[in-house]
Amino acid sequence: AQSVTQLGSHVSVSEGALVLLRCNYSSSVPPYLFWYVQYPNQGLQLLLKYTSAATLVKGINGFEAEFKKSETSFHLTKPSAHMSDAAEYFCAVSDQGGSEKLVFGKGMKLTVNP
Amino acid sequence: DTGVSQDPRHKITKRGQNVTFRCDPISEHNRLYWYRQTLGQGPEFLTYFQNEAQLEKSRLLSDRFSAERPKGSFSTLEIQRTEQGDSAMYLCASSLAGTGHGYTFGSGTRLTVV
Numbered sequence: 001a002q003s004v005t006q007l008g009s010h011v012s013v014s015e016g017a018l019v020l021l022r023c024n025y026s027s028s029v030p031p032y033l034f035w036y037v038q039y040p041n042q043g044l045q046l047l048l049k050y051t052s053a054a055t056l057v058k059g060i061n062g063f064e065a066e067f068k069k070s071e072t073s074f075h076l077t078k079p080s081a082h083m084s085d086a087a088e089y090f091c092a093v094s095d096q097g098g099s100e101k102l103v104f105g106k107g108m109k110l111t112v113n114p
Numbered sequence: 115d116t117g118v119s120q121d122p123r124h125k126i127t128k129r130g131q132n133v134t135f136r137c138d139p140i141s142e143h144n145r146l147y148w149y150r151q152t153l154g155q156g157p158e159f160l161t162y163f164q165n166e167a168q169l170e171k172s173r174l175l176s177d178r179f180s181a182e183r184p185k186g187s188f189s190t191l192e193i194q195r196t197e198q199g200d201s202a203m204y205l206c207a208s209s210l211a212g213t214g215h216g217y218t219f220g221s222g223t224r225l226t227v228v
Binding site: 034103 | 211
């Protein structure tokens with residue numbers, strides 16, 4: 001079985017500060033890992049994905065994440081937060097080559113203060 | 115490519131009524147997924163199709179829920195005898211199997227059962 005842990009539910013940063021959203025996963029098979037962003041009353045938009053190529057993955061809007069197998073982590077970072085980054089962020093894991101259904105974490109609401 | 119479309123965006127229904135949601139995936143995508151998202155939680159997998167075949171159903175999908183994907187194109191999700199606990203956002207997503215590209219999500223249908 002696969003699972004994702006996103007500790008905490010809310011993080012607040014100042015505009016221009018570093019954004020760090022943590023994600024740890026559990027998977028018995030080589031995983032695909034994803035970060036999605038959700039704005040209020042919207043669906044989910046893919047930020048970036050890890051599919052067993054480069055361990056440092058760059059995504060849209062200046063976000064990046066690093067896959068660390070030894071730590072079973074896939075933390076999301078952005079060097080400088082922008083007001084438009086305020087949203088909810090979900091980490092997800094799926095199997096490779098199977099159903100590819102996603103198992104999501106509970107999400108992290110990011111607030112950016114001026 | 116117009117993305118994944120879901121209809122309606124919002125639905126308010128009385129307890130005990132039946133409701134049906136529609137999802138139109140990206141035309142070249144052979145997989146279609148349904149997820150349910152309740153307040154403060156990440157999306158949870160309900161079911162998925164590869165072409166017209168329904169390949170997996172979650173235990174969350176009680177007998178009151180049924181999904182179809184006739185001809186491998188659009189899909190419908192029906193909930194019979196709705197209950198207040200069915201209130202949630204229902205998300206549809208589509209993908210091309212085996213590419214690891216991740217899903218494209220629709221904007222969701224928000225169901226409120228009163």
